[in-house]
Amino acid sequence: MNQYFLLGRSGLRVSRLALGTMNFGTGGFHAAYGKSADEARSLFRRYLEAGGNFIDTADFYTAGESETILGGLVAEAGVRDRVVLTTKFTNSVDHGDPNAGGNGRKHMIRAVEASLRRLRTDYIDLFLLHTWDRITPVEEVMRTFDDLTRAGKIRYAGLSDVPSWYAARAQTLADAHALAPVVSLQLPYSLLDRTIEREHVPMGQTLGLGITAWSPLGSGFLTGKYRQADRGVTGEGRLSGEGYAGRSWTDREWRLLGALEEVAAEVSRPMAQVALNWVANRPGVASAIVGASSVEQLDGNLAALDFELPGESRRRLDEASAEPSASVYQMFxxxxxxxxxxxxxxxxxxxxxxxxxxxxxxxxxxx
Structure with missing residues (x-):
């Protein structure tokens, strides 16, 4: 785990596997699989012991508890200068207030101040726009990022879950007007979903945005704990729960799982480790975000960089996970x-x- 990449076109060094803390806390949207402060402490300490320094949260994870717990753990361990704290804004924190969500300047400033209080720090290393709101002018977002950077509230700015054209426009505005640039682009990326390769990856490589991949295990599908059933999947986990009851699984996805299982057996590694290794070594990827429900599971994930996939194995995974290009993308x-x-x-x-x-x-x- 003592491997670090520069994040985009910046001097910030981050672990190749980041610790996701969406399950730190038991409130709000993520309560079903949340962890208490004591359980979160074990995960946090183990990640630090393994040499990790890149930690990801958001202001609405477990209704703010994730940031609060994380801030307490960082202070308790005395590692504020060592870790790279990432948090995100966009989601509404007060449904009765139209300006308590979105990407406008008023909410951005409100969000960063609230996150600073919960995280018990006077600066955030990496502050991300969480989701494109389709409304706020990108000029407003970039100017506010620049103001927050100059004020010392944040060290670096980034984007998450935005169209590639939006990220390209944001970076171009920053370059043209000497504003603080965006250095990170957080997106879903796995063997199960390689959509970002069409535009986001080459855009990030060209404009200096390091990609941090979320859901690199395809919401757990690539761990191998799920099996095909008549109307979906069997196995204990989120994918077999209510939220995925209408999810239709394709023949391609099951063939991919079969190929992953074969490769994992050949290299004597768990399927999850092989899937994480594949993502972490893809072009443009600075870090992959891993979560865990136990220290044992975290240890397994952190071992994903302890081996090198043979070229033939990687080729087979590439072929099994490939999707035909659609529409105009066929021309490229x-x-x-x-x-x-x-x-x-x-x-x-x-x-x-x-x-x-x-x-x-x-x-x-x-x-």
Whole structure:
């Protein structure tokens, strides 16, 4: 676990596996699987002992209890300077007040002040817009991020669950007007869901946003604890509960699970570790967020970086998890792009580390 990546185009060093604390606390939306302060303490201490420094929460997780518990644990352990605290805003904290949610300046400032109190700190390392609200001008968001950075309330700004065009516009505005840039992009990413590869990943690589992947185990589907049933899944966990009763599981998803199980057996590792290893080593990913309900489960997740997947195993997982490109994205596939160059000419990306990668070649005669 003593491995750290720079987060985007910044000097901030973060653990390749971040600790998700959505289950710290027993209130609000996440109460069904929440943990008490004592249970959270065990998880938090174990993560620190393993060398982790990147901790993720949000102001509405367990109705604010996650931040409160986390703030107490950080103070108790005396590790404020060591850890990188990430929290998020957007969700309403007062349903009777139209300005108590969303991404407007009034709520942003209100949210950061409330998070600072709950986290018992005078600054937040990474402050994220949690979800695109479809209303607030991105200029307002970026100006407020800049003001909060200059005021010392936050060290870095980031985005979570936004369209790629929105993130690109935000970063372009920051570059053009010398505002504090966004350095992080938090998105769902797993073998089960590779949607962000179409636009978000290359955009992040090009504009300097390090991706932190949430739900890298596909809400637990990739752990192997679920099995196919006539109308869904069997197995103990969230995916077999009420919230997923209408979820339709595809043949592709079950074939993927079978391929993952085979690879895991071949490398003598749990399926969850193989799935996490795959995500953590994908292009553009700075860190994958892992949660846990027990210290034993956390230890298993943290061991996901202790091995290297063989190239053939990784290829099989890539193929099993691939989805056909839809609509206009079909025009950006290697097969279609081959029509853009001379017959017989092979075009390859530059080695890793070059940004952006060169994908097209124009003959001199066409220049």
């Amino acid at each position: 596939t290697p097969g279609y792009q081959s029509w853009l160059v001379s017959p017989g000419v092979q075009v390859a990306d530059k080695p890793d580390g070059y940004v952006p990668a060169v994908r097209n070649w124009v003959p001199e005669s066409a220049a």
